[in-house]
Amino acid sequence: MGAAGSTPGGASAHLISRALCIGVNDYNGVSLSPAPAQDARAVAEALGSCGWDVCLLLQPSAADVNRALSNLENALQTGAKALVFFAGHGGVLNGDNYFIIEGACA
Amino acid sequence: MRSKALSVNEVFAKLSAKASMCCVWADAAREPALAYERSASTAHQKGLLAQNVPSNCLLALSCAPGCLAPSSARAGGADGEATGAFARALLAHALQPGQPLPAALAQAHDQLAQETNGRQTLWVCNTLSSTASAQSDALCLVPLAPAGDGAQFYQSPEDAALEAAAAKDAMSALDAAERAASLPAAAALLAAAVDGPASRVVLPRACLVLGRIAAAMAATSGRTSAEATAGFRALVAACRASQGTTAGARTGALELCLNATWAMSHLLALGGSTSSTRQRQQEAAVAAGCCESALAALRAHGAASASISACACRVVELLCVDSAGSCARVRDQGCIELLLSTAAHHRDGDGPACLASLAALAVLCRDVECRRRAVALGVIAQAVGCCSSACLCGRHALSACEALRLLRVLCQCPGAARAAALHAGALAAAVACLTAHPQEPQLAEQALWVVCLLTSQPSSPQSGDPPTGATATAAQGADVAAVQAVAAALRSHTATAAVQALACRAMRNLTADSRNEAAATQLGFFEGLVESVTHQRAGAEQARSMDARLEVAARRGAAREGGAEEALKAALARHGDGAGSRFVAAAAALALEESSIRA
Numbered sequence: 001m002g003a004a005g006s007t008p009g010g011a012s013a014h015l016i017s018r019a020l021c022i023g024v025n026d027y028n029g030v031s032l033s034p035a036p037a038q039d040a041r042a043v044a045e046a047l048g049s050c051g052w053d054v055c056l057l058l059q060p061s062a063a064d065v066n067r068a069l070s071n072l073e074n075a076l077q078t079g080a081k082a083l084v085f086f087a088g089h090g091g092v093l094n095g096d097n098y099f100i101i102e103g104a105c106a
Numbered sequence: 107m108r109s110k111a112l113s114v115n116e117v118f119a120k121l122s123a124k125a126s127m128c129c130v131w132a133d134a135a136r137e138p139a140l141a142y143e144r145s146a147s148t149a150h151q152k153g154l155l156a157q158n159v160p161s162n163c164l165l166a167l168s169c170a171p172g173c174l175a176p177s178s179a180r181a182g183g184a185d186g187e188a189t190g191a192f193a194r195a196l197l198a199h200a201l202q203p204g205q206p207l208p209a210a211l212a213q214a215h216d217q218l219a220q221e222t223n224g225r226q227t228l229w230v231c232n233t234l235s236s237t238a239s240a241q242s243d244a245l246c247l248v249p250l251a252p253a254g255d256g257a258q259f260y261q262s263p264e265d266a267a268l269e270a271a272a273a274k275d276a277m278s279a280l281d282a283a284e285r286a287a288s289l290p291a292a293a294a295l296l297a298a299a300v301d302g303p304a305s306r307v308v309l310p311r312a313c314l315v316l317g318r319i320a321a322a323m324a325a326t327s328g329r330t331s332a333e334a335t336a337g338f339r340a341l342v343a344a345c346r347a348s349q350g351t352t353a354g355a356r357t358g359a360l361e362l363c364l365n366a367t368w369a370m371s372h373l374l375a376l377g378g379s380t381s382s383t384r385q386r387q388q389e390a391a392v393a394a395g396c397c398e399s400a401l402a403a404l405r406a407h408g409a410a411s412a413s414i415s416a417c418a419c420r421v422v423e424l425l426c427v428d429s430a431g432s433c434a435r436v437r438d439q440g441c442i443e444l445l446l447s448t449a450a451h452h453r454d455g456d457g458p459a460c461l462a463s464l465a466a467l468a469v470l471c472r473d474v475e476c477r478r479r480a481v482a483l484g485v486i487a488q489a490v491g492c493c494s495s496a497c498l499c500g501r502h503a504l505s506a507c508e509a510l511r512l513l514r515v516l517c518q519c520p521g522a523a524r525a526a527a528l529h530a531g532a533l534a535a536a537v538a539c540l541t542a543h544p545q546e547p548q549l550a551e552q553a554l555w556v557v558c559l560l561t562s563q564p565s566s567p568q569s570g571d572p573p574t575g576a577t578a579t580a581a582q583g584a585d586v587a588a589v590q591a592v593a594a595a596l597r598s599h600t601a602t603a604a605v606q607a608l609a610c611r612a613m614r615n616l617t618a619d620s621r622n623e624a625a626a627t628q629l630g631f632f633e634g635l636v637e638s639v640t641h642q643r644a645g646a647e648q649a650r651s652m653d654a655r656l657e658v659a660a661r662r663g664a665a666r667e668g669g670a671e672e673a674l675k676a677a678l679a680r681h682g683d684g685a686g687s688r689f690v691a692a693a694a695a696l697a698l699e700e701s702s703i704r705a
Contacts, residue, residue: 015126015458017247032136036133036190038189038190039133039189039190039192039193042189042193042197043131043193046197046201047201047247050201050203050247050248051248062109062110062111065112069112069116069117069120070120072120072121073120073121073124076121076125078124078501078502078503078504079124079126079457079502079504080126081125081126081128081247082121082124082125082127082128082129083128083129083130083131083247084117084129084131085131085132086112086130086132086133086134087134088133089134089136090132090136090153090154091111092154092155093111095155096114096115096157097113097114097115097132097154097155097157098113099111099112099114099134100110100134101110101112102110103110
């Protein structure tokens with residue numbers, strides 16, 4: 001057992017809670033109103049002020065999201081807390097729920 | 107669509123393996139606007155689907171499955187809020203310090219329904235409550251934090267002004283003490299704050315400053331107990347203040363208790379690793395009443411706060427390392443019962459309270475009376491249970507490692523504990539941990555220790571001597587799974603000398619049973635060993651590992667293989683002069699002798 005942490009958050013201080021907040025406003029020119037990015041930013045700021053390590057992605061590409069998720073997976077310590085917030089469009093494909101990151105309007 | 111979208115299941119799959127709590131909040135149910143969205147969904151499908159999530163996970167959807175969020179709800183409330191109703195409801199409840207997430211989401215559900223006149227229903231799939239206590243910080247996004255518990259405290263404006271003025275001066279003095287890294291100054295300010303007019307505000311801060319200074323000192327040079335004595339006294343007084351009965355004392359009690367126990371653990375750690383300095387620090391702390399304060403903190407707040415539990419357990423651990431007097435003192439005050447209760451309460455997961463309580467129990471169990479009481483109270487079953495849960499879920503390697511360390515202490519000591527551990531399934535638990543967590547070297551080391559100790563001569567468990575004759579019964583109790591797990595550990599941790607040595611010792615014990623030996627041969631364990639010996643560049647520090655390897659290799663006559671023979675000759679040349687290990691030389695000579703006889 002190591003030292004009891006460097007802050008009185010206690011020994012849990014070495015376990016950093018991490019979050020990924022994603023907001024997608026615009027799908028190839030079609031904007032959602034009000035902006036989901038506002039929600040993503042608000043959640044990111046609130047978590048950040050509570051000591052969470054937050055990655056905020058606004059209008060990202062699918063590659064950005066995959067990279068950020070991999071980074072989150074790699075950085076996450078065993079036993080830490082993780083949260084993903086998504087505001088934008090969702091859909092269902094072959095019985096699975098998806099968050100849509102990029103897309104063209106009909 | 108897949109290439110431009112993120113699967114919710116993929117998020118859980120990636121994060122839930124490590125996270126003690128993995129949450130996904132989705133505000134993604136809107137009218138389909140995209141071409142592939144329309145084509146992908148069935149004609150009657152709207153919104154997202156209800157779905158299950160892995161254990162320790164939570165999925166919150168902004169509206170019920172198959173439904174869409176009404177646009178007015180997205181547009182915000184009457185005041186034209188920038189954020190949507192879902193995010194507002196979450197932020198209003200889920201980030202309250204100490205608020206368990208399931209309860210927070212129930213409140214968010216009600217707020218959302220109210221704001222949208224029932225048109226939007228927050229939907230949750232939650233597997234958190236099955237593995238974490240409802241009272242634990244493990245369920246909170248924000249653990250109990252400093253300033254969250256003062257709602258019921260009333261102060262007149264005049265008193266508030268007086269307090270603010272007094273606090274201002276004290277805070278400035280504390281800042282100066284911290285800048286100067288002066289432990290005596292911080293201790294004096296803390297002591298003065300206990301009865302001061304602004305104690306409610308200043309005390310938690312003073313504890314924090316004292317703890318920070320101690321932590322910084324430990325990182326540099328360390329100091330003597332003389333400087334710490336006043337600090338211990340002041341911290342004990344602060345702990346007592348946190349258990350006061352006035353409204354002012356109750357307000358912020360958790361924060362004060364947490365900061366005081368945290369600072370106490372850092373002040374104790376100043377004793378360092380030298381036995382004499384540590385002992386002086388322990389004596390100063392015990393004389394000041396730290397034992398009683400830590401146990402009182404555990405009793406008062408152990409169930410409510412994992413952080414306080416962790417700090418108090420750490421204080422107990424530091425007080426009792428190599429100190430029979432402290433062990434007896436805390437034992438007589440019900441410490442074993444408290445630690446077992448803390449370990450049980452915060453059991454699931456790799457949380458700080460679980461780890462700290464197991465570590466403290468391991469220290470206490472080195473004392474014979476403490477061990478006797480702990481065994482009578484069920485410590486073995488608790489440690490075995492902790493290992494079993496870590497194996498079942500395939501996670502929580504840290505708590506399994508601490509539980510195995512505790513079992514190791516119990517098995518190392520002569521007496522009934524070892525037999526009780528064997529009877530309680532500790533051997534099977536250690537093997538299961540090895541199998542479930544193959545990539546954790548520290549866990550492998552502790553698990554192999556337990557295997558070694560439980561399959562060795564009962565009369566000399568500390569040496570881990572192999573069983574012989576009638577005493578081979580322990581080895582017979584281990585099945586092929588143990589042989590497989592030990593062989594796998596040897597293969598997986600080639601860079602860790604301790605694991606290599608222990609794996610060889612464990613296999614040496616296990617193969618006292620002919621069935622296990624046959625299994626090891628079938629698994630190619632001995633060939634792997636020869637390979638390992640061949641590539642070993644053994645120095646004196648690795649001689650211990652070499653001992654066991656060469657001994658096993660010699661018994662199997664594995665030196666017949668050409669490469670191994672060369673390696674053994676080299677080992678003999680290196681260690682034959684007694685500069686390294688005489689055991690290495692003896693084992694190498696034996697192996698070569700066997701090799702020549704067989705050839």
